[in-house]
Amino acid sequence: MSDSSEREVLQERYEKAVRRAEHWMNEQGRSQAWLAEQLGVERSIVTRFLQGEPRYIPQPGRKRIMGILEGIERICREPKRDIFLSHSSKDKDFVRKLAADIESNRKGDRRLLTWIDEAQIRPGQSIPALVTQGIETSEFIGLVLTPNYFEKGSGWTDAEWHAALHSDPDNRKAKLVPLLVDDCPYVPALLRHLLMIDFREGKYEHGLKQLLRILRDEPLPRPVAVRGQLVESNGRIDRSTLIAELAVPEADPDVVSERAYCNLLPIERLPRFVYSAPIAQRLRKARSGSADGMPTKSELRGEIYRLQDESNAKRWLPAFRVDGDNIVTFHDLESTEGILQEVIEPDGVEVFDTADFIADPIDRNLVVSLLNMSIARHMRRCGLLADETRFNRFFFPPDDGKERVIEWIPAKNKAKRTVTKPYVRNDVTTGWMHHACYIKVIYLASRLYIHLSPTRLITEDGERVRGGPDVGRIVVRWLGQERNLHVLYNVRFWTTVLRSRPGPISVRIGDQFMEVAKVPAFIQQGYGIAGDQRDLMGLLDREASMISQMENAEELTETVVDDSDEDSNVACEPDEETFTDVE
Secondary structure: OOHHHHHHHHHHHHHHHHHHHHHHHHHHOOOHHHHHHHHOOOHHHHHHHHHOOHHHOOOOOOHHHHHHHHHHHHHHHOOOEEEEEEOOHHHHHHHHHHHHHHHOOEEOOEEOOEEOHHHHOOOOOOHHHHHHHHHHHEEEEEEEEOHHHHOOOOHHHHHHHHHHHHHOOOOOOOOEEEEEOOOEOOOOHHHHOOOOEEOOOOOHHHHHHHHHHHHOOOOOOEOOOEEEOOOOOOOOEOHHHOOEEEOOOOEOOEOOOEEEEOOEEEEEEOOOEEEEEEEOHHHHOOOOOOOOOOOOHHHHHHHHHHHHHHOOOOOOOOOEEEEOOEEEEOOOOOOOOOHHHHHEOHHHOEEEEHHHHOOOHHHHHHHHHHHHHHHHHHHHHOOOEEOOOOOOEEEOOOEOOEOEEEEEOOOOOOEEEEEEEEEEEOOEEEEEEEEEEEEEEEEEOOEEEEEEEEEEEEEOOOOOEOOOHHHHHHHHHHHOOOOHHHHHHHHHHHHHHHHOOOOOEEEEEOOEEEEEOOOOOEEEEOOEOOOOOOOHHHHHHHHHHHHHHHHHOOOOOOOOOOOOOOOOOOOOOOOOOOOOOOO
16 A cells, blocks of 8 residues: 555544544543543643644554554444443352343433443453453442452452552542442451442342432432441441441432532633733843743743833733743733733734633633633732742731731621631730632633632731641641531632622733622532521521631631742732722
């Protein structure tokens, strides 16, 4: 076959693989990040491969790109399995029955699929490779727990559950589902904390129903009443270790509408345009020892400050990022005014629609970074300080050497909150205690949010943050006492801080603005327990009163050191109104 013919065949194969990959990811709900993880490459490479960038199109001799092509073809051929059944070969009869019962049921318009070795591995195929693929591509991993599962020499079962825990040690994604089929004399400590589905004698049908609800992503039934039992902690799992057994049959969830709120504020409107321009040629020559002569961001920052000093202007740093040989920002680079115009080539300015710009995962990261830089500037305009030891953490300074008290409205009634006060320990003032919050922009489920994570910290003098393990332990102990309503109260408080004044949350982003919802994101559930709904807004007023009393009597410290962002405490744009107390 000639080189041109081979290229044509590869091109056709490539185009078919891209179509299949896009269709498969949409159908299976998989992301490019997940696909990149399966292929063992960076997400940006998968993005460029699917977008058809010339150097990422398969050609003879491009071994790495050919490997990506073959990997995508392999993954798209393999149907997504709902559950991988990890088991001992001595328990084959039970596993065959369980697999058949699972696959006789449906999820939506398709039947459920299981992964078991005897059905998926053919003679001559690589067992480790196929087992690894089965674990990675299955939605859940079911551990069929019997005494045989943990026998000495059961290397495959050990490897399977270790592999599952490796990617998610705390099982926070709930991918690992233990199925208790028989009493186990011993269970490893890493698995003891997981809630198990009971398939033991007489409970198979009930256990199967529970498992099917999980595989279909349906709500679990609620017990009408429970009978508590003592729990043994020696690693043995038998009937005496169950925390509770049902005293009466289960009842299906009530069909009522409930909202589950979280600490995410939806971003309702982004700045409309993103600007990009090449770095000025005169600055490229200023850097030595670089192949392309490009200045670093710190060098650009130094040049901006130098220009401001020369013109006797107030020092401030616009939010921008360096992307290759370009500067990317929300500031209008087409304008003849502005400090960034001094460090770019004005003839090379490009303007992008933000909605189109964030469609690309790589460009989206630039936007998120710029938004976080702008949030830092917004918080400083609101009178807060940025923690130089922790990126995206902000706190209230003292009020001219005194404690700072904020008056705000949690729901209907006014409340006061002491957000900064002297930290006293053993009758000695050793610093300042501050209310603080991690505030950052994140991308989640095809949308941008502001993520709020309230916390506290201690400073030496109202500005310098104190760190160390002792401080961290104290704050963890205090935060662990917070109840759900207390958390919602804190999120609402910091939402008010973000607003800075009556009206919607509006954040200045360069020469544009971002608008953020005042109400946290929520999940509208179609099920729950009838009659247990509460008036949250009414409860918040009472919570505010309780918290105020509690905070007046508490002792607290916090903080640990993390990597920082050098832009965190830069000056804000000039001529901005600053306020200290929230209205």
